[in-house]
Amino acid sequence: MTEIDPGSSSGGYRLFDTHAHLCDPAFDGDRGEVLERAKDAGVESIIAVGETLQDARSNLALARDYPWIIRAAAGLFPTILDLEQAEALVQWIRRHADDLVAIGEVGLDYWKVEDGAERDVQREIFLRFVSLAMELDLPLNVHSRSAGAATIDLLLQCGARRVQLHAFDGRASKALPAIEAGFFLSIPPSVVRSRQKQKLVRHLPLERLLLETDSPVLGKEPGERNEPANLVHCLHAVAEIKGVAREAVAEAVEDNSLRLYGTALLGGDSHGSDSTNGSSTGE
16 A cells, blocks of 8 residues: 555644544553644544453543544453353443443454353353344444454344444455444545555445544554554545545545534534433442
8 A cells, every 4th residue: 555644634624533442551651642643643532442341441441631633432341251240231231322332342252262161151242232222223333353243243132223343354245234224334544555444445335334443453563562542543444445535535524423423523512313412420
């Protein structure tokens, strides 16, 4: 792919990083500066996903500290096969649903979890979060490493509608049932070096693509600390791969982000299209 100038900006377009781990210790030393760089690059807001109950609490605190850019989400990483932890997080999400824009990240991971019995537990936990998301009308921010088809099948069986498949690692053909169901797939900066991600972008409709960074991982170079400002590299890469203007991509992914997450991405008082945010203690 064409080398992108690291100083490139969004060109004045409003971008949304739909999946980042902002509570990660990698950002403890300069989180404020990282967020300022994101804003300067045209990032309107960032969905801070979580992997544990502690992450959920941290994300809520960060959303209060940086209300001008951070939106909180809560989830249990699929490799945590603990039903008690899952239930504790389910109950926490119920209490704080009005302060969240999504449930995530949650899902299936067949790369790390190979044992059949453990996969059954993983599936049971994921089903709890899918059911909860449908009950609360919150979008699902979904992990599906080496489990794309199984994840999509489960979501379709449950009748899930508001779904983002983050950093999908399967073939485009495997994603087609998700596209037909109205799900969205998000593209990280690693697209500049990943032939799999490039093929995904090439073959899937722009109307179903979102942008993400998955910070601090999945950056332009393996092993480097990724950050939300790098979202602009996703924008430029998608435009190049599809052979369309950056303006068209920026307009499409902005519309897609708002269709899935609603005006909560813009701040204000609502999460989703028809719901109202409240305040939270974070406990």
